[in-house]
Amino acid sequence: MSYLTQMAGLTMHNSFRAATGIALAIALIRGFARRSAKTIGNFWVDMTRTVLYVLMPLSIVVGLFFVWQGMPQNLGPYVEATTLEGGTQLIAQGLWRAKRSSK
Numbered sequence: 001m002s003y004l005t006q007m008a009g010l011t012m013h014n015s016f017r018a019a020t021g022i023a024l025a026i027a028l029i030r031g032f033a034r035r036s037a038k039t040i041g042n043f044w045v046d047m048t049r050t051v052l053y054v055l056m057p058l059s060i061v062v063g064l065f066f067v068w069q070g071m072p073q074n075l076g077p078y079v080e081a082t083t084l085e086g087g088t089q090l091i092a093q094g095l096w097r098a099k100r101s102s103k
Contacts, residue, residue: 003075015059019050026050 001010023046030040066073076093083089 015051015055016047019047019055022050022054023047 023043026046027040027043034040072093074093079091079093081089081091
């Protein structure tokens with residue numbers, strides 16, 4: 001996958017997947033708490049609130065923590081480095097989840 005696909009597509013998919021699970025858990029809790037009520041709330045409102053009030057602030061805090069700790073993340077290509085033994089190693093320079101391999 002390209003770096004753009006990983007940053008845009010997979011990040012959005014993973015965020016919405018987490019928000020869906022949290023919204024379903026909220027609906028389940030509401031269902032048990034409101035036994036006599038006719039409805040348990042709006043799923044889309046719960047999902048929007050989860051994304052805006054839980055996942056976005058959490059991702060900003062975690063991102064700032066990673067920056068503070070010096071985690072490298074750039075869009076550079078793989079770099080081939082020579083090891084002390086004379087072999088070569090392929091070092092990923094892109095996203096931190098990028099595939100790492102050695103020769």
